[in-house]
Amino acid sequence: MRELYDFVRGSVAIAVRGNRAYYAWMALLLVLALQGVAAYCHQARTGLIVTNMRDPVSWAFYIGNFTFLVGVGAAAVMLVIPAYLYDWKPIKEVVVFGELLAIAAMVMCLLFVLVDMGRPDRFWHMLPFLGSLHLPMSLLAWDAVVLNVYLCLNLVIAGYLIFSTFRGRRYNPRFVVPLVIFSIPMAISIHTVTAFIYNGMAGRPYWNSAILAPRFLASAFCSGPVVLLILFQIVRRIARFDIKDEALHKIAELMAYAMGINLFLTGAEIFKEYYSDTQHLVYFQYLFSGLHGRRSPIAIYGWAAMILGIAAFILFVIPRTRKNPITMNLGCLMIYGSVYIEKGIALLIPGYTPDVLGQVYEYVPSATEVRVSMGIFGIGFLLFTVMAKVAVATLSGRLAATPR
């Protein structure tokens, strides 16, 4: 207990100390978070009418961000597989950062679900036994279960690893390794279940495609690790923490394969819709061109996602550009943007436009939605920054129960 208290105190000290860039970064995140809270208070007071969601487009910006972040959380497994399954040392030491990213992503996911609910005061209805969780039929109920299990799993694993290091004790592999192995199917399951929520809706032909779950996983694995790649480069530079180039290159290589699969699956979807040319083509038409002679407002995003995705794949698949820091980081930003659009706007909006009765409501996020979303990202990045800083300090020995 005493050690826990020291750890918390030490972590707080780490969190509030840093260089000017760090303060600027934290200040920015704090501002984002606080304005997000203020925007949410406005929404909580007035109702979801302050968003631009309406009956035809009943899920939009919040759930789009949620879907993207579930993918980011699932991507932690990208590091776990080579580290623990193949016992590849260069990655093993950085696996914990993947788990911290998963924690931050899960927290953001749960926040996005909370702000999207019409009655957040009734959240307890989703608790098993106390409430009435509709298992096994409701995929949303399953999602609630697996997301929380995954969050707890990562909290336990990462917390245990970091705290053991803090105490100077070696972690007990028999406790941690089974949990880590378990987190692999858990990571796959969170994104598969999220995909099944969309996939299972027969009334939404844009989503009712068998390859939606594989597409989700592929795009998750090619975009989630971006945050880690950028983090590792920062950490290498400013903290006394050694991360080998090998680790970064391996992560980038795995991402390249995931990008290839993602592009292939997307291509398969596009072929099926355009070649078969059924009525269901209207959703892709809204995404890439327009309906009834009108130019679609989201066409630019649809094309941007495609072009950025292809460009990023090219940069990552060629070893030279993958290893070059400039092109690698450029590729990272491109794939992050591409998948953010693909899992956000390009997933949600065409699913609802035109709606089930053929009517078109052109949705754009409202100011409140953007503000609340930025606030949640601010909270998530804040959380991740603090956790990462504590992890770096602990793993490098600066933060220890008995200083080395």
Next chain:
Amino acid sequence: MEERQQGTERKLSRREVLQGLAALLATLASSGCRTGGSPELDAFLQKHFWRLTPAELDAVLARLEKQYAERFGKPVSVKATPPLEGVTFAYALDIARCIGCRRCVYGCVEENNQSRNPQVHWITVLEMDKEKGVNLQYADAFYDHALVPEPDKFYMPVACMHCENPPCVKVCPVNATWKDADGIVVIDYNWCIGCRCCMSGCPYGARHFNWAPPDLPPEDLNANTEYLGNRPRPRGVVEKCHFCIQRVRHGQYPKCVEVCPVGARKFGNLLDPKSEIRYILENKRVYILKEDLNTQPKFYYYYGI
């Protein structure tokens, strides 16, 4: 946490406090006990409809009646009429006769206490081209002509189909919506968490959300309400057609059936061989919207002539 002795008293450890709070919350939630008469807390802790004992249900209805009377300044009755036995409701709409006058839409609004602002309509009337047939990609819900019917158009009102295999019931994470024994798909507005999964799942756009607190002027209130039906809804929950439970479970027709000036709407008990609904299914050319989705609706479209 170490326990510290302070005289003869023992300070509660943090763990004990948390355990106690959890136990208290669990007890309150699972017992649904009256918490000293605070309606807000009663509302927050209200159990799922299936778990309410008859006494608890009566208490809920009484609380709601009091709440509505305070809000609207007149007595409101809230009943929880159970389904009739030996009844499966079905609905038929003659699209050869519908002229798209929308009197059903507004009749429903008046009968079922929908919010006027923001506007909530449970029935959407689609205008389609006779040449193109039933093709939703060319349907228009916002037609605004001086007179209807337009010569080369036909009209198809859409509302909840009360499917046998309802996607909305399947996806609801908290069992806030279910298909009752008489076939009506109902919503418990006090259990719905407003996640809107059901709205995404419904292929007919039948479910509507209260994006803002519903605005219902007291003079427009229909004071004869049902708990699972037309009682004034709170904000942040989903609502939809329920075949006018407050009418049909007492033998009457839904409001839309009675208000239709051309007799295009028919309703009845599918299990009664002498009902007009059976006559229609046995003698008329009937079709189902989006039949390939296997939702098996209880709302049939037919050609009367």
Next chain:
Amino acid sequence: MRNAAGLRKALIQACVGLAALVVLISIVRSEDAPRKAEPVQGPAGNDEVAVAPPPFSEEIFPCSGCHEDLKVNTTPRQLKKNHKEIILHHGDRWCLDCHDALARDKLHLANGKLIDFTESFRLCGQCHGPTLRDWRAGEHGKRTGNWSGRKQYLLCVHCHNPHAPRYKPMEPLPPPVRPEDIR
């Protein structure tokens, strides 16, 4: 339902139905005082179903009030003095094809049989047979009252003007507010 409770329930529903009928008649084009509902053959042939009384214009019935003393002229023609406000637009026929020349308070079928105005559906049903069949089954026509128990039937003429039956287009109620206009 053969027991007393069932009969009582049916009776109450019929009374409620009749009350609703009174309201209904005031909506439809008649201002006549409601008379006792006359039973009529129902769909199974031996059910008795109440039908609302005919929607006469004010003081027009009984026709014999004027026609008892008037000369009978069976020449098909355009009426110039009385009843000239009636626009006849119902196929290729004129007044006495349906109204009886001698028994003015009755209508006559094609075979000459006289029927009351309260049974005018038999006259319409001569040409509109499938519609009459559907009406008896409860499928055709405005449906009010109770789906369980006694149904309320209207005569054809309650909705269709027998002289010019074609419906005129009517003004629709306003379209729904577009989602983008909901604030």
